[in-house]
Amino acid sequence: MGVVRTDKWLKRYVVQWPKAQVAGEKFELQQKLIISLLKDAFHTDHLDELQQQLLGQGLFLPTDDIELSYRALQDRAIWHLVHKQYTELREKWKGPNVPIYLFPVNTANPTIREQLGMKMGVSYRDKIVLFIGEMTSDQDVQALVTHEYHHCCRLTQLKLYEGTMTLLESMVMEGLAEKAVAEEVGRDALAIWTSRYDKADLHSLWALLLEQRMMKGRDRHYPYLFGGVGGIPEWAGYYLGYRIVDQAMKNDPTLTTTSMMKMEAEAILQRSFSAKRGRAVAVRGREISRDHS
Known part of the structure:
Protein backbone atom coordinates (compact mmCIF):
# COMPACT_ATOMS: atom_id res chain seq x y z
CA MET A 1 0.00 0.00 0.00
CA LEU A 158 -4.35 0.73 21.20
CA LYS A 159 -7.18 -0.74 19.09
CA LEU A 160 -9.11 2.52 19.35
CA TYR A 161 -12.43 3.08 17.62
CA GLU A 162 -14.04 6.44 16.96
CA GLY A 163 -17.32 5.42 18.57
CA THR A 164 -15.76 4.52 21.93
CA MET A 165 -12.88 7.00 22.05
CA THR A 166 -13.01 9.48 24.95
CA LEU A 167 -12.55 13.23 24.63
CA LEU A 168 -9.39 12.92 26.72
CA GLU A 169 -8.03 10.39 24.22
CA SER A 170 -8.90 12.69 21.32
CA MET A 171 -7.02 15.56 22.96
CA VAL A 172 -4.00 13.47 23.92
CA MET A 173 -3.87 11.86 20.48
CA GLU A 174 -3.67 15.30 18.85
CA GLY A 175 -1.02 16.42 21.31
CA LEU A 176 1.10 13.32 20.74
CA ALA A 177 0.89 13.63 16.98
CA GLU A 178 2.06 17.24 17.06
CA LYS A 179 4.88 16.45 19.49
CA ALA A 180 5.91 13.81 16.95
CA VAL A 181 6.11 16.63 14.39
CA ALA A 182 8.52 18.47 16.70
CA GLU A 183 10.66 15.33 17.05
CA GLU A 184 10.68 14.25 13.42
CA VAL A 185 10.43 17.51 11.45
CA GLY A 186 11.33 20.30 13.87
CA ARG A 187 9.68 22.76 16.22
CA ASP A 188 9.35 25.37 13.50
CA ALA A 189 6.94 22.99 11.74
CA LEU A 190 4.49 22.96 14.66
CA ALA A 191 0.88 23.96 14.09
CA ILE A 192 -0.08 27.44 15.28
CA TRP A 193 -2.57 26.04 17.79
CA THR A 194 0.32 24.67 19.90
CA SER A 195 1.14 28.23 20.98
CA ARG A 196 -2.28 29.82 20.71
CA TYR A 197 -2.65 30.47 24.46
CA ASP A 198 -0.39 31.27 27.38
CA LYS A 199 0.41 28.56 29.89
CA ALA A 200 -1.44 30.66 32.44
CA ASP A 201 -4.63 29.89 30.52
CA LEU A 202 -4.39 26.14 31.13
CA HIS A 203 -6.38 26.17 34.36
CA SER A 204 -9.37 28.01 32.91
CA LEU A 205 -9.31 26.00 29.68
CA TRP A 206 -9.19 22.70 31.54
CA ALA A 207 -12.09 23.77 33.76
CA LEU A 208 -14.24 24.01 30.63
CA LEU A 209 -13.44 20.47 29.52
CA LEU A 210 -12.80 18.52 32.73
CA GLU A 211 -16.33 17.20 33.23
CA GLN A 212 -16.55 16.12 29.58
CA ARG A 213 -13.20 14.34 29.37
CA MET A 214 -14.74 10.84 29.42
CA MET A 215 -17.35 11.67 26.76
CA LYS A 216 -17.25 8.93 24.12
CA GLY A 217 -17.64 9.29 20.37
CA ARG A 218 -15.15 11.15 18.19
CA ASP A 219 -17.93 12.93 16.33
CA ARG A 220 -19.07 14.48 19.63
CA HIS A 221 -15.60 15.83 20.42
CA TYR A 222 -15.22 18.38 17.64
CA PRO A 223 -16.87 21.32 19.49
CA TYR A 224 -14.38 20.77 22.32
CA LEU A 225 -11.36 20.17 20.09
CA PHE A 226 -11.92 23.03 17.67
CA GLY A 227 -13.87 25.30 20.04
CA GLY A 228 -15.51 28.47 18.84
CA VAL A 229 -18.93 27.42 20.15
CA GLY A 230 -20.60 27.24 23.54
CA GLY A 231 -18.06 29.54 25.14
CA ILE A 232 -15.16 27.20 24.37
CA PRO A 233 -12.15 29.07 22.94
CA GLU A 234 -10.96 28.12 19.46
CA TRP A 235 -8.62 25.12 19.35
CA ALA A 236 -8.99 24.63 23.11
CA GLY A 237 -8.96 20.82 22.98
CA TYR A 238 -6.02 20.69 20.61
CA TYR A 239 -4.02 23.13 22.72
CA LEU A 240 -4.77 21.29 25.96
CA GLY A 241 -3.82 17.97 24.40
CA TYR A 242 -0.48 19.37 23.32
CA ARG A 243 0.21 20.86 26.74
CA ILE A 244 -0.71 17.61 28.51
CA VAL A 245 1.80 15.69 26.40
CA ASP A 246 4.42 18.44 26.57
CA GLN A 247 4.28 18.56 30.36
CA ALA A 248 4.42 14.77 30.67
CA MET A 249 7.62 14.75 28.61
CA LYS A 250 9.10 17.55 30.71
CA ASN A 251 8.29 15.64 33.89
CA ASP A 252 9.87 12.47 32.48
CA PRO A 253 12.61 13.25 29.91
CA THR A 254 12.88 9.56 28.97
CA LEU A 255 9.47 9.71 27.29
CA THR A 256 9.18 10.07 23.52
CA THR A 257 6.13 10.12 21.31
CA THR A 258 7.16 6.65 20.12
CA SER A 259 7.24 5.23 23.65
CA MET A 260 3.98 7.01 24.50
CA MET A 261 2.20 5.65 21.44
CA LYS A 262 0.85 2.68 23.43
CA MET A 263 0.30 4.61 26.66
CA GLU A 264 -3.29 5.17 27.75
CA ALA A 265 -4.44 8.78 27.72
CA GLU A 266 -5.25 8.72 31.44
CA ALA A 267 -1.72 7.53 32.23
CA ILE A 268 -0.26 10.36 30.16
CA LEU A 269 -2.49 12.84 31.97
CA GLN A 270 -1.32 11.55 35.36
CA ARG A 271 2.32 11.92 34.30
CA SER A 272 1.63 15.41 33.08
CA PHE A 273 -0.25 17.31 35.75
CA SER A 274 1.29 15.50 38.69
CA ALA A 275 2.29 16.52 42.19
CA LYS A 276 5.66 17.72 40.92
CA ARG A 277 7.50 19.66 43.63
CA GLY A 278 4.36 19.51 45.76
CA ARG A 279 2.62 22.38 43.98
CA ALA A 280 -0.20 20.51 42.25
CA VAL A 281 -3.64 19.30 43.09
CA ALA A 282 -5.23 16.06 41.99
CA VAL A 283 -6.55 16.09 38.46
CA ARG A 284 -9.56 14.06 39.47
CA GLY A 285 -10.77 17.02 41.48
CA ARG A 286 -11.93 20.38 40.23
CA GLU A 287 -8.50 21.83 39.54
CA ILE A 288 -5.39 21.11 37.56
CA SER A 289 -1.68 21.46 38.29
CA ARG A 290 -0.48 25.03 38.61
CA ASP A 291 3.08 23.97 37.87
CA HIS A 292 3.27 24.49 34.12
CA SER A 293 6.95 25.34 33.88
Whole structure:
Protein backbone atom coordinates (compact mmCIF):
# COMPACT_ATOMS: atom_id res chain seq x y z
CA MET A 1 0.00 0.00 0.00
CA GLY A 2 1.52 3.36 0.94
CA VAL A 3 0.94 6.35 -1.33
CA VAL A 4 -1.80 5.69 -3.87
CA ARG A 5 -1.22 7.13 -7.36
CA THR A 6 -4.04 9.61 -7.13
CA ASP A 7 -2.00 11.77 -9.49
CA LYS A 8 -3.21 9.46 -12.26
CA TRP A 9 -6.82 9.96 -11.14
CA LEU A 10 -6.31 13.71 -11.15
CA LYS A 11 -4.70 13.68 -14.57
CA ARG A 12 -7.84 12.12 -16.05
CA TYR A 13 -10.00 14.50 -14.04
CA VAL A 14 -8.34 17.73 -15.22
CA VAL A 15 -8.61 16.59 -18.84
CA GLN A 16 -12.35 15.98 -18.51
CA TRP A 17 -13.18 18.93 -16.25
CA PRO A 18 -13.51 21.63 -18.97
CA LYS A 19 -16.17 19.51 -20.68
CA ALA A 20 -18.46 19.81 -17.64
CA GLN A 21 -20.39 23.00 -18.32
CA VAL A 22 -22.50 23.52 -15.19
CA ALA A 23 -21.99 22.92 -11.47
CA GLY A 24 -24.11 19.76 -11.42
CA GLU A 25 -22.00 18.19 -14.16
CA LYS A 26 -18.81 19.11 -12.32
CA PHE A 27 -20.06 17.45 -9.12
CA GLU A 28 -20.94 14.34 -11.13
CA LEU A 29 -17.51 14.32 -12.76
CA GLN A 30 -15.73 14.51 -9.41
CA GLN A 31 -17.90 11.72 -8.12
CA LYS A 32 -17.23 9.54 -11.15
CA LEU A 33 -13.47 10.03 -11.48
CA ILE A 34 -12.44 10.59 -7.85
CA ILE A 35 -15.07 9.62 -5.28
CA SER A 36 -16.07 6.30 -6.87
CA LEU A 37 -12.44 5.15 -6.65
CA LEU A 38 -12.55 5.63 -2.88
CA LYS A 39 -15.73 3.69 -2.13
CA ASP A 40 -13.93 0.44 -1.32
CA ALA A 41 -11.50 2.20 1.01
CA PHE A 42 -14.43 3.78 2.84
CA HIS A 43 -16.58 0.64 2.68
CA THR A 44 -19.58 2.41 1.16
CA ASP A 45 -21.65 2.60 -2.00
CA HIS A 46 -23.22 5.92 -0.98
CA LEU A 47 -21.18 8.20 -3.20
CA ASP A 48 -23.19 11.36 -2.50
CA GLU A 49 -22.55 11.02 1.23
CA LEU A 50 -18.88 10.18 0.75
CA GLN A 51 -18.41 13.15 -1.54
CA GLN A 52 -19.98 15.53 0.97
CA GLN A 53 -17.89 14.02 3.75
CA LEU A 54 -14.64 14.56 1.86
CA LEU A 55 -15.62 18.05 0.74
CA GLY A 56 -16.28 18.92 4.37
CA GLN A 57 -12.85 17.61 5.33
CA GLY A 58 -10.93 19.64 2.77
CA LEU A 59 -11.25 18.09 -0.70
CA PHE A 60 -11.06 20.60 -3.56
CA LEU A 61 -14.40 21.94 -4.77
CA PRO A 62 -15.64 20.36 -8.01
CA THR A 63 -16.43 23.84 -9.35
CA ASP A 64 -12.76 24.89 -9.03
CA ASP A 65 -10.28 24.47 -11.87
CA ILE A 66 -7.47 22.52 -10.19
CA GLU A 67 -5.23 21.99 -13.21
CA LEU A 68 -2.57 24.46 -12.05
CA SER A 69 -2.62 23.05 -8.51
CA TYR A 70 -2.34 19.50 -9.82
CA ARG A 71 0.58 20.36 -12.09
CA ALA A 72 2.35 22.26 -9.31
CA LEU A 73 2.08 19.26 -6.99
CA GLN A 74 3.36 17.04 -9.78
CA ASP A 75 6.30 19.32 -10.56
CA ARG A 76 7.26 19.37 -6.88
CA ALA A 77 7.10 15.56 -6.67
CA ILE A 78 4.78 15.78 -3.66
CA TRP A 79 3.66 12.16 -4.03
CA HIS A 80 7.30 11.08 -3.74
CA LEU A 81 7.85 13.34 -0.73
CA VAL A 82 4.83 11.88 1.06
CA HIS A 83 5.98 8.34 0.24
CA LYS A 84 9.49 9.01 1.58
CA GLN A 85 8.25 10.49 4.86
CA TYR A 86 5.71 7.70 5.35
CA THR A 87 8.26 4.96 4.60
CA GLU A 88 10.79 6.34 7.08
CA LEU A 89 8.18 6.72 9.82
CA ARG A 90 6.70 3.29 9.22
CA GLU A 91 10.11 1.69 9.64
CA LYS A 92 10.93 3.73 12.74
CA TRP A 93 7.55 3.30 14.42
CA LYS A 94 6.91 -0.22 13.13
CA GLY A 95 3.53 1.06 12.07
CA PRO A 96 0.74 -0.36 9.91
CA ASN A 97 0.86 -0.46 6.13
CA VAL A 98 -1.95 1.88 5.12
CA PRO A 99 -2.92 3.57 1.85
CA ILE A 100 -2.45 7.33 1.65
CA TYR A 101 -4.67 9.30 -0.71
CA LEU A 102 -3.46 12.75 -1.75
CA PHE A 103 -5.61 15.48 -3.33
CA PRO A 104 -5.53 19.25 -3.85
CA VAL A 105 -7.04 21.17 -0.95
CA ASN A 106 -10.12 23.38 -0.90
CA THR A 107 -8.49 26.80 -1.18
CA ALA A 108 -11.74 28.59 -0.30
CA ASN A 109 -11.96 27.11 3.20
CA PRO A 110 -11.03 29.99 5.58
CA THR A 111 -9.81 27.75 8.41
CA ILE A 112 -7.56 25.75 6.10
CA ARG A 113 -6.33 28.90 4.39
CA GLU A 114 -5.76 31.11 7.44
CA GLN A 115 -4.93 28.70 10.27
CA LEU A 116 -3.73 25.40 8.84
CA GLY A 117 -1.20 26.47 6.23
CA MET A 118 -3.25 25.28 3.25
CA LYS A 119 -3.14 21.66 4.30
CA MET A 120 -5.49 19.21 5.99
CA GLY A 121 -5.39 15.53 6.83
CA VAL A 122 -7.80 12.88 8.03
CA SER A 123 -6.65 9.62 9.61
CA TYR A 124 -8.36 6.29 10.13
CA ARG A 125 -7.02 2.98 11.37
CA ASP A 126 -6.80 1.70 7.80
CA LYS A 127 -6.11 4.80 5.66
CA ILE A 128 -5.03 8.42 5.49
CA VAL A 129 -6.41 11.18 3.26
CA LEU A 130 -4.30 14.30 2.70
CA PHE A 131 -5.37 17.61 1.18
CA ILE A 132 -2.45 19.81 0.13
CA GLY A 133 -2.12 23.23 -1.49
CA GLU A 134 0.27 24.02 -4.29
CA MET A 135 2.12 26.52 -2.06
CA THR A 136 2.30 24.25 0.99
CA SER A 137 5.98 23.93 1.88
CA ASP A 138 7.79 20.60 1.83
CA GLN A 139 8.32 20.94 5.57
CA ASP A 140 4.60 21.39 6.14
CA VAL A 141 3.88 18.35 3.99
CA GLN A 142 6.31 16.29 6.08
CA ALA A 143 4.65 17.61 9.23
CA LEU A 144 1.21 16.67 7.93
CA VAL A 145 2.28 13.12 7.07
CA THR A 146 3.95 12.74 10.46
CA HIS A 147 0.91 14.00 12.38
CA GLU A 148 -1.59 11.85 10.51
CA TYR A 149 0.48 8.67 10.46
CA HIS A 150 1.11 8.96 14.19
CA HIS A 151 -2.68 8.89 14.58
CA CYS A 152 -2.84 5.71 12.50
CA CYS A 153 -0.19 4.03 14.62
CA ARG A 154 -1.87 4.94 17.92
CA LEU A 155 -5.33 3.94 16.70
CA THR A 156 -3.93 0.57 15.62
CA GLN A 157 -1.72 -0.17 18.60
CA LEU A 158 -4.35 0.73 21.20
CA LYS A 159 -7.18 -0.74 19.09
CA LEU A 160 -9.11 2.52 19.35
CA TYR A 161 -12.43 3.08 17.62
CA GLU A 162 -14.04 6.44 16.96
CA GLY A 163 -17.32 5.42 18.57
CA THR A 164 -15.76 4.52 21.93
CA MET A 165 -12.88 7.00 22.05
CA THR A 166 -13.01 9.48 24.95
CA LEU A 167 -12.55 13.23 24.63
CA LEU A 168 -9.39 12.92 26.72
CA GLU A 169 -8.03 10.39 24.22
CA SER A 170 -8.90 12.69 21.32
CA MET A 171 -7.02 15.56 22.96
CA VAL A 172 -4.00 13.47 23.92
CA MET A 173 -3.87 11.86 20.48
CA GLU A 174 -3.67 15.30 18.85
CA GLY A 175 -1.02 16.42 21.31
CA LEU A 176 1.10 13.32 20.74
CA ALA A 177 0.89 13.63 16.98
CA GLU A 178 2.06 17.24 17.06
CA LYS A 179 4.88 16.45 19.49
CA ALA A 180 5.91 13.81 16.95
CA VAL A 181 6.11 16.63 14.39
CA ALA A 182 8.52 18.47 16.70
CA GLU A 183 10.66 15.33 17.05
CA GLU A 184 10.68 14.25 13.42
CA VAL A 185 10.43 17.51 11.45
CA GLY A 186 11.33 20.30 13.87
CA ARG A 187 9.68 22.76 16.22
CA ASP A 188 9.35 25.37 13.50
CA ALA A 189 6.94 22.99 11.74
CA LEU A 190 4.49 22.96 14.66
CA ALA A 191 0.88 23.96 14.09
CA ILE A 192 -0.08 27.44 15.28
CA TRP A 193 -2.57 26.04 17.79
CA THR A 194 0.32 24.67 19.90
CA SER A 195 1.14 28.23 20.98
CA ARG A 196 -2.28 29.82 20.71
CA TYR A 197 -2.65 30.47 24.46
CA ASP A 198 -0.39 31.27 27.38
CA LYS A 199 0.41 28.56 29.89
CA ALA A 200 -1.44 30.66 32.44
CA ASP A 201 -4.63 29.89 30.52
CA LEU A 202 -4.39 26.14 31.13
CA HIS A 203 -6.38 26.17 34.36
CA SER A 204 -9.37 28.01 32.91
CA LEU A 205 -9.31 26.00 29.68
CA TRP A 206 -9.19 22.70 31.54
CA ALA A 207 -12.09 23.77 33.76
CA LEU A 208 -14.24 24.01 30.63
CA LEU A 209 -13.44 20.47 29.52
CA LEU A 210 -12.80 18.52 32.73
CA GLU A 211 -16.33 17.20 33.23
CA GLN A 212 -16.55 16.12 29.58
CA ARG A 213 -13.20 14.34 29.37
CA MET A 214 -14.74 10.84 29.42
CA MET A 215 -17.35 11.67 26.76
CA LYS A 216 -17.25 8.93 24.12
CA GLY A 217 -17.64 9.29 20.37
CA ARG A 218 -15.15 11.15 18.19
CA ASP A 219 -17.93 12.93 16.33
CA ARG A 220 -19.07 14.48 19.63
CA HIS A 221 -15.60 15.83 20.42
CA TYR A 222 -15.22 18.38 17.64
CA PRO A 223 -16.87 21.32 19.49
CA TYR A 224 -14.38 20.77 22.32
CA LEU A 225 -11.36 20.17 20.09
CA PHE A 226 -11.92 23.03 17.67
CA GLY A 227 -13.87 25.30 20.04
CA GLY A 228 -15.51 28.47 18.84
CA VAL A 229 -18.93 27.42 20.15
CA GLY A 230 -20.60 27.24 23.54
CA GLY A 231 -18.06 29.54 25.14
CA ILE A 232 -15.16 27.20 24.37
CA PRO A 233 -12.15 29.07 22.94
CA GLU A 234 -10.96 28.12 19.46
CA TRP A 235 -8.62 25.12 19.35
CA ALA A 236 -8.99 24.63 23.11
CA GLY A 237 -8.96 20.82 22.98
CA TYR A 238 -6.02 20.69 20.61
CA TYR A 239 -4.02 23.13 22.72
CA LEU A 240 -4.77 21.29 25.96
CA GLY A 241 -3.82 17.97 24.40
CA TYR A 242 -0.48 19.37 23.32
CA ARG A 243 0.21 20.86 26.74
CA ILE A 244 -0.71 17.61 28.51
CA VAL A 245 1.80 15.69 26.40
CA ASP A 246 4.42 18.44 26.57
CA GLN A 247 4.28 18.56 30.36
CA ALA A 248 4.42 14.77 30.67
CA MET A 249 7.62 14.75 28.61
CA LYS A 250 9.10 17.55 30.71
CA ASN A 251 8.29 15.64 33.89
CA ASP A 252 9.87 12.47 32.48
CA PRO A 253 12.61 13.25 29.91
CA THR A 254 12.88 9.56 28.97
CA LEU A 255 9.47 9.71 27.29
CA THR A 256 9.18 10.07 23.52
CA THR A 257 6.13 10.12 21.31
CA THR A 258 7.16 6.65 20.12
CA SER A 259 7.24 5.23 23.65
CA MET A 260 3.98 7.01 24.50
CA MET A 261 2.20 5.65 21.44
CA LYS A 262 0.85 2.68 23.43
CA MET A 263 0.30 4.61 26.66
CA GLU A 264 -3.29 5.17 27.75
CA ALA A 265 -4.44 8.78 27.72
CA GLU A 266 -5.25 8.72 31.44
CA ALA A 267 -1.72 7.53 32.23
CA ILE A 268 -0.26 10.36 30.16
CA LEU A 269 -2.49 12.84 31.97
CA GLN A 270 -1.32 11.55 35.36
CA ARG A 271 2.32 11.92 34.30
CA SER A 272 1.63 15.41 33.08
CA PHE A 273 -0.25 17.31 35.75
CA SER A 274 1.29 15.50 38.69
CA ALA A 275 2.29 16.52 42.19
CA LYS A 276 5.66 17.72 40.92
CA ARG A 277 7.50 19.66 43.63
CA GLY A 278 4.36 19.51 45.76
CA ARG A 279 2.62 22.38 43.98
CA ALA A 280 -0.20 20.51 42.25
CA VAL A 281 -3.64 19.30 43.09
CA ALA A 282 -5.23 16.06 41.99
CA VAL A 283 -6.55 16.09 38.46
CA ARG A 284 -9.56 14.06 39.47
CA GLY A 285 -10.77 17.02 41.48
CA ARG A 286 -11.93 20.38 40.23
CA GLU A 287 -8.50 21.83 39.54
CA ILE A 288 -5.39 21.11 37.56
CA SER A 289 -1.68 21.46 38.29
CA ARG A 290 -0.48 25.03 38.61
CA ASP A 291 3.08 23.97 37.87
CA HIS A 292 3.27 24.49 34.12
CA SER A 293 6.95 25.34 33.88
